[in-house]
Each structure stands twice: as C-alpha cells, then as structure tokens.
Amino acid sequence: MIYLEMTPATSNIRAYVQPSGYKKRLPYQAIVTVTHLTENFVYLHCGVGKVDRETWKKTLDLLRTRGINKVQIERHGKMRVIDL
16 A cells, blocks of 8 residues: 655745735745745745845745745855744
8 A cells, every 4th residue: 555645845835015916916026936846945046036135034924934044046146944
C-alpha cells in the first residue's frame, strides 16, 4: 500500500493599495513568488513592481505569521538568508 501527501511548493504574494484587492481583481502594486524549500524556509524570487519599506516589512510579517523563520533572497547577484 502507498500513502500520499501533497504539500504546497509555491505561493505568490501580491501587494495592493487597498483592501480586498485580490478579491476585487484590482491591479497589484507588486508580486513575488514564494518557493517553499521546507516547512519554515522559503525562497523569494521573480519579484516585479514597486516594493517600499512598508511593503517589505509587511511581506516579512506575513511570512512570520505563516510559521516561516528563514527567507532566502538574491540581492546584487549574491544569495542571502534572512532569519525572521
């Protein structure tokens, strides 16, 4: 007998300038792909749009609330890991 379990591999985080932007299908201000490397470690990539300090802080806060404690990003050609 075989037992299967499916886990999410990727997610997207979209930034909107008003509440319920996704539900209302409004244009997003920014989007980033989240690849789940482990249960609590993700890689952020393929980001597009305007990301200011507030957006970045809220992105990290959202990940923290989802149980993520390590984030990998590439900045200026170098991979970097951020502990949350």
